[in-house]
Amino acid sequence: MTAIVVTGTDTDVGKTIATAAIGAALTATGQRVAVYKPTQTGVSGDEPGDVAEIERLTGVRGEDGVRLVAPMAPRPAAALEATTLPMLEDHLSRVARLEGSCDVVLVEGAGGLLVELTEHGETVADLAKALGAPVVVVVRSALGTLNHTVLTLEALRSREIRTLGLVLGSWPADPSVVELSNRDACETGAVPLLGAIPAGAGHLSRDEFIAGAPDWLPGLPR
Numbered sequence: 001m002t003a004i005v006v007t008g009t010d011t012d013v014g015k016t017i018a019t020a021a022i023g024a025a026l027t028a029t030g031q032r033v034a035v036y037k038p039t040q041t042g043v044s045g046d047e048p049g050d051v052a053e054i055e056r057l058t059g060v061r062g063e064d065g066v067r068l069v070a071p072m073a074p075r076p077a078a079a080l081e082a083t084t085l086p087m088l089e090d091h092l093s094r095v096a097r098l099e100g101s102c103d104v105v106l107v108e109g110a111g112g113l114l115v116e117l118t119e120h121g122e123t124v125a126d127l128a129k130a131l132g133a134p135v136v137v138v139v140r141s142a143l144g145t146l147n148h149t150v151l152t153l154e155a156l157r158s159r160e161i162r163t164l165g166l167v168l169g170s171w172p173a174d175p176s177v178v179e180l181s182n183r184d185a186c187e188t189g190a191v192p193l194l195g196a197i198p199a200g201a202g203h204l205s206r207d208e209f210i211a212g213a214p215d216w217l218p219g220l221p222r
Contacts, residue, residue, distance in 0.1 A: 009145065
């Protein structure tokens with residue numbers, strides 16, 4: 001397993017912090033980890049994006065495939081800039097190059113599983129399929145997450161893409177009854193719950209984040 005794709009049930013579910021935690025947990029076992037973000041939207045110039053956030057928290061380095069200014073899905077964001085998105089083969093080549101110098105490449109998607117990444121409309125799911133990579137699905141803890149989670153898992157299953165497991169992207173210190181019920185459903189489902197990232201983990205220092213990550217993800221295969 002040299003690549004793992006990290007997707008979410010929606011945007012802003014905690015994919016970047018979860019990707020950072022996975023990277024830190026794997027690095028703690030001695031593995032060399034890199035991150036690839038096929039499409040980073042909502043940034044301009046040298047403004048830091050998700051890869052920079054992961055590096056800040058963990059020291060794990062990576063790169064973007066393409067950067068777009070508008071904070072929206074890649075294809076409409078590219079259209080606003082009259083920019084041509086990379087092809088699927090371009091992303092595969094970038095991941096392969098990173099694989100040559102590390103043990104695991106974490107590929108962080110944009111938005112959800114079926115967000116289009118390429119000029120021809122290939123999605124995060126298509127990229128995972130082409131890589132032959134398992135997928136980690138980052139989910140919310142709040143009301144509505146069960147439906148979104150089941151829909152995402154069904155889409156993966158129908159495409160014969162292996163799901164490595166679920167991660168709760170932001171777990172509150174004082175969870176509600178709904179959140180506790182949702183976590184229980186995730187823990188007892190057919191797909192394993194790898195762990196939960198504490199709310200506010202992105203505000204920790206690098207040392208604190210690295211120290212905590214392995215405990216947050218006890219179910220992550222090492």
